[in-house]
Amino acid sequence: MMIQKIxxxxxxxxxxxxxxxxCDETSAAVVKNxxxxxxxxxxxxxxxxxxxxxxxxxxxxxxxxDNINVIVKEALDSAEAQFEDLDxxxxxxxPGLVGALLIGISTAKALSYALNIPLxxxxxxxxxxxxxxxEHSDLKPPFLSLVVSGxxxxxxxxxxxxxxxxxxxxxxxxxxEAFDKVSRVLGLGYxxxxxxxxxxxWGDPNAVDFPRTYLEPDSFDFSFSGIKTAxxxxxxxxxxxxxxxxxxxxxxxxxxxxxxxxxxxxxTAAERMQRDTIVMAGGVAANSLxxxxxxxxxxxxxxxxxxxxxxxxxxxxxMIGCAAYLNYMKGRIDWLDLDACxxxxx
Amino acid sequence: xxxxxxxxxxETNKIGQAIAEKLKKGDVICLTGDLGTGKTTxxxxxxxxxxxxxxxxxxxxxxxxxxxxxxxxxxxxxxRIDDINEMYEIGFEEYLAGDGICLIEWAERxxxxxxxxxxxxxxxxxxxxxxxxxxxxxxxxxxxx
Numbered sequence: 001m002m003i004q005k006i007x008x009x010x011x012x013x014x015x016x017x018x019x020x021x022x023c024d025e026t027s028a029a030v031v032k033n034x035x036x037x038x039x040x041x042x043x044x045x046x047x048x049x050x051x052x053x054x055x056x057x058x059x060x061x062x063x064x065x066d067n068i069n070v071i072v073k074e075a076l077d078s079a080e081a082q083f084e085d086l087d088x089x090x091x092x093x094x095p096g097l098v099g100a101l102l103i104g105i106s107t108a109k110a111l112s113y114a115l116n117i118p119l120x121x122x123x124x125x126x127x128x129x130x131x132x133x134x135e136h137s138d139l140k141p142p143f144l145s146l147v148v149s150g151x152x153x154x155x156x157x158x159x160x161x162x163x164x165x166x167x168x169x170x171x172x173x174x175x176x177e178a179f180d181k182v183s184r185v186l187g188l189g190y191x192x193x194x195x196x197x198x199x200x201x202w203g204d205p206n207a208v209d210f211p212r213t214y215l216e217p218d219s220f221d222f223s224f225s226g227i228k229t230a231x232x233x234x235x236x237x238x239x240x241x242x243x244x245x246x247x248x249x250x251x252x253x254x255x256x257x258x259x260x261x262x263x264x265x266x267x268t269a270a271e272r273m274q275r276d277t278i279v280m281a282g283g284v285a286a287n288s289l290x291x292x293x294x295x296x297x298x299x300x301x302x303x304x305x306x307x308x309x310x311x312x313x314x315x316x317x318x319m320i321g322c323a324a325y326l327n328y329m330k331g332r333i334d335w336l337d338l339d340a341c342x343x344x345x346x
Numbered sequence: 347x348x349x350x351x352x353x354x355x356x357e358t359n360k361i362g363q364a365i366a367e368k369l370k371k372g373d374v375i376c377l378t379g380d381l382g383t384g385k386t387t388x389x390x391x392x393x394x395x396x397x398x399x400x401x402x403x404x405x406x407x408x409x410x411x412x413x414x415x416x417x418x419x420x421x422x423x424x425x426r427i428d429d430i431n432e433m434y435e436i437g438f439e440e441y442l443a444g445d446g447i448c449l450i451e452w453a454e455r456x457x458x459x460x461x462x463x464x465x466x467x468x469x470x471x472x473x474x475x476x477x478x479x480x481x482x483x484x485x486x487x488x489x490x491x
Binding site: 063095150151169170171174176177180181184185228229232233236342343 | 386387403410471476
């Protein structure tokens with residue numbers, strides 16, 4: 001990446017094609033001026049089979065190579081845009097699965113080269129945070145961000161646009177992963193987040209006293225491996241005693257323990273950094289208990305709380321388009337040597 | 347087969363460090379065992395024993411995490427792999443052929459494409475709630491103390 005002089009938009013406003021393939025979802029979006037989402041196509045939401053004429057049996061979500069061209073075309077078509085209208089390409093360059101990232105990056109590079117337009121690599125977590133700018137036009141740094149998803153659990157301080165300080169992260173499992181694993185144990189299936197969220201509404205969150213792992217008193221890091229094991233140990237020991245497992249109670253108690261730690265850490269971090277705004281992002285930001293408790297606590301402390309709509313919580317390319325635009329406007333542009341970086345640091 | 351019993355997470359950590367001491371470039375460690383038997387705990391301890399300073403986090407979501415160290419360490423979790431072809435797509439063969447150490451959680455799901463001389467570690471629950479049984483397919487692999 002190098003700071004470069006930026007070109008004026010081809011039409012009145014900048015048009016970005018953004019691509020995201022860091023994990024399971026293949027996604028492409030067309031975003032105008034980094035703010036207006038003209039299209040946001042996510043592989044799990046469209047019927048790829050139909051595009052193949054309905055003859056291909058199972059196409060796994062991770063088959064980015066099969067999906068990418070169909071998704072890019074769909075993104076342009078829904079936005080009623082042509083390749084020639086695009087001003088630059090944004091793409092997730094990390095962190096993530098290297099083979100998955102490479103498919104997005106190679107596509108982005110090919111388009112950048114063929115159309116002779118710039119390329120902007122984006123950090124996946126930066127994208128998640130930027131999802132909020134797409135829906136909250138009044139949001140401006142400084143703020144504190146809580147990024148909670150299947151693969152990430154981060155507390156990040158943003159003191160100005162594009163400037164990120166990671167205050168804490170998970171030391172073992174991501175929070176969404178803990179939900180998935182406990183869901184698996186309770187036989188609720190995948191993805192675990194929505195399943196546990198739903199079942200918990202019928203359970204007593206105080207039924208089982210699962211441990212709250214806060215680590216060192218001044219740490220904003222997380223650890224969710226212990227609570228997963230605690231849930232397993234609880235279930236095994238109840239079974240040994242011949243007791244019936246009340247799944248709803250276990251789900252509700254687990255969820256409460258996890259959410260309490262997250263909320264406490266986020267609020268303490270906001271206080272430490274003297275931030276009056278907290279921004280949630282990532283798939284777990286859709287959890288109803290997290291939203292409810294965060295709303296209550298933030299109201300008590302007079303902290304403004306933002307989070308994206310469900311579609312922009314999960315992995316999507318629109319958020320990458322927004323982040324790419326912000327980087328582009330600062331002249332942060334990549335060359336064709338942009339590489340997938342599985343361990344990219346924020 | 348070498349059998350070890352761990353009574354706590356701390357003991358599992360010690361076993362992991364002892365395993366790390368025996369590892370060399372190109373080794374492939376296959377971990378199997380139910381959820382909560384301590385696969386990630388053991389993986390973290392092995393990584394620590396190999397001198398990896400970075401925090402080793404669970405690779406469940408992204409399938410593989412790479413760590414730089416004196417010997418590179420590649421940490422896989424293949425639980426979410428439905429089709430062996432997905433392993434080729436993520437470049438599994440290149441990791442195997444590389445000069446690092448591969449550790450694979452839920453390795454039994456990809457047995458068909460594993461090399462023959464892997465170090466297998468089977469993890470299981472023990473009698474007490476905190477107990478874990480570890481069985482290694484190489485007799486006397488680590489010294490008991």
